[in-house]
Amino acid sequence: MARQLVECVPNFSEGRRKEVIEALVRPFRETKGCYLFDFRADEDHNRLVVSLAGEPAAICDAVLAASATAVERIDLNAHRGAHPRMGAVDVIPFTPIAGITMEECVTLARTFGERFHKTLHVPVYYYEEAALRPDRTRLEVIRKGQYEGLKEEITRPERHPDLGEPKLHPTAGATVIGARKFLVAFNVNLNTTNVEIAKTIAKRVRASGGGFTAVKGIGLALEEKGLVQVSMNIVDYDQTALYRVLEFIRMEAARWGVTVNGTEVYGMIPTRAILDSAAYYLQIDDFDPGQVLELKLLELMREEERS
């Protein structure tokens, strides 16, 4: 069997103290088989977002080590920041990359959750594909009221954690752990300063407005650039290819004589999320991802590791 690869994007509630950030990131640098793509500490949000990939066992070891540091060094009672949060380790999503199904990723998230809880004594909620209750699919619902609000609320049965007693860890709060598909951040900039146009288009392109099921989006002004932006998350790029989203927005914007100035992909993107669009525009018939050198090479390397 080929080696399994997952992505993981743990979020920690620390975006200001350099030495704590460095201590949090260290296990991701030092664990063999864990590959650190990127980490972004935001002072306003007071939050650290780490992007990793690698073998499940290596990822879990590294995330647990970093979480132990977070529980030790972060006190949510003294934490202030613009981003909603309820835990020192706020959220840990696992995403299948290669050689692993979503079901296996759910099992991975639940197994890791138990180990996390046993080791750190922090209550755990499962979300997205790993949710144990349908009302806990969405992070926003679980995190409602944040650390401060949940202190009281957690005693109510409908807000009891999935693992642990119904009370928050006194300094580290609670942690949300789960499995989800790869999330692509895709922004489309429009040649206008009228933010209402971006807001209207965002409403039409997103699932909640009757648009594409796998798109979440908002409209906002890019004041320095003199443009507006439809800022989106594509939560299932297999279902909703980027080219469809772009051409839909181009079509809607044409109603006001507004054109697309450019687009941005923020953060990482899997090759397959690009291939679909490239094959559409280049009109490639029967394009097989196995023809892409790096995808094939990774697959063969993964097979070799286990043979």
Added chain:
Amino acid sequence: MARQLVECVPNFSEGRRKEVIEALVRPFRETKGCYLFDFRADEDHNRLVVSLAGEPAAICDAVLAASATAVERIDLNAHRGAHPRMGAVDVIPFTPIAGITMEECVTLARTFGERFHKTLHVPVYYYEEAALRPDRTRLEVIRKGQYEGLKEEITRPERHPDLGEPKLHPTAGATVIGARKFLVAFNVNLNTTNVEIAKTIAKRVRASGGGFTAVKGIGLALEEKGLVQVSMNIVDYDQTALYRVLEFIRMEAARWGVTVNGTEVYGMIPTRAILDSAAYYLQIDDFDPGQVLELKLLELMREEERS
């Protein structure tokens, strides 16, 4: 230093005898660090084309082992096929993929050539970037007259091999070894049965007709499909992105009211050769190949192997 990766596409003069083909391919399956993408044995051409990637040392070991089999099992005096050839091992190109420059690939080709010659006593010519003389850059020039013609011609000083005495190996002929950029096979099918249109466009798009410097191409009829095709090799996809070639052909075809029916990428293609076109059509600003998950992962894995 990160692990180096090269591609290699050795061509052997055997496309019919199954047991010989299997013996030729075996070293590519069994050598650790050598990844076999694909092999195509063509009976009409009587030729085997193998596509590999991996670490230089592993690739060289595997290609040498397969070449020893080819020299032992193939007699060019009895070889007939539609494809031009001059050796049992006809041509061995090395291509840089990651962590290795073209200059290092040239050194690799020359070092391998010496080992190949010393072990198998087959004369060697160096071509493309590894050529020792400017008139030996092109394979067609070196191979002119094929095995049968070169038997006599090789005694003339201007056709002496780069390595070895001026006479062919009695059964295995001579071998061309070199280094070149990755070659992308890209075909554009047009909605017409008039092959003259494909031929005219092929002439305009290719370097020899004043078109793109990195494009070679011919026009041909796809009779079963009722279409014509501009069949191309893009010999430097950094210089000439696929989208420019496609849109150029679309523009030329419009002169006859002919449209593009579809395109084909034949064989392997590096992710970077697709990114350029995806970024153009999706209008992505400042897209960094480091954002592509699999490219980043391969880079981090290569670094880890050597650290």
